Amino acid sequence: METELYLPVKTFLESLDFAVKGEIGRCDILALREGDPPVMVICELKQSFNLELVLQGVDRACACDEVWLAARLSARGKGRESDARFRNLCRRLGFGLLGVSQHDEVQIIVTPEAPFPRRDPKRRSRLLKEHRKRQGDPVLGGSTRMPQMTAYRQQALACAVALVIAPQRRRDLAKAVPDAPKILERNVYGWFERVEKGIYGLTPAGREALERWPQACP
Incomplete structure (x- = not known):
């Protein structure tokens, strides 16, 4: 390979x-x-x-x-x-x-x-x-047929980690994850849900993502 x-x-x-x-x-x-x-x-x-x-x-x-x-x-x-x-x-x-x-x-x-x-x-x-x-070097060059750990996915996982315990405001997440507001709003992976205006929580799909990529968890 x-x-x-x-x-x-x-x-x-x-x-x-x-x-x-x-x-x-x-x-x-x-x-x-x-x-x-x-x-x-x-x-x-x-x-x-x-x-x-x-x-x-x-x-x-x-x-x-x-x-x-x-x-x-x-x-x-x-x-x-x-x-x-x-x-x-x-x-x-x-x-x-x-x-x-x-x-x-x-x-x-x-x-x-x-x-x-x-x-x-x-x-x-x-x-x-x-x-x-991109943080670190998470993907071996030449890897195919698997989701790639892009910088966007890394930031989305960081948001998911922060939301494990309880929903949070977008602006609070942005202190640690600069692109958090855009990531939560676009919700490309279906990991997040809006609980109320400006406040987001984690979906079951988001929790599954953290199990799939445990290295994202502290």
Whole structure:
């Protein structure tokens, strides 16, 4: 699974002074080095180097400064990483290639050489905002088929924790959870109910959510 590659690649990028988080905006890895401007790297993971991995990189390129493609190195050294045509394609696209050995050692196969024009500043801004607002790194990069622990979900869970004992006013919750008023009003997950004007309580669905994600509870 792609998640097996996440921690080795994360460790590699952290050694380059990046703050690394998984599964942000459908990107397996989003790495951020603060500065003016910040440097944003997107890394996609696959069990082997293939065309789908390259296509994912093409899709992500407009939203970041560098794209890295990472995959498991073939046991016999006969995978795509050994194909000069594949490496040259990545060089022409400006993508970096990382190979992960069977012992989880990461090696650079191709270094990204060309900066990308920022054709989609709105998408870049959304990714940057999510990376900065998400608390910790709760999702392994490469995770699929499961609800993702986004910054929004983290704040919604924080609201649910605060409402376990008794309903509260939105403005009181906002002291600890800045987006609480919007989260309670929109009620995207069906976890909250309005008890009276400006006061919200927790629904059975909200209590089930806290059982599903116990790490949200203090």
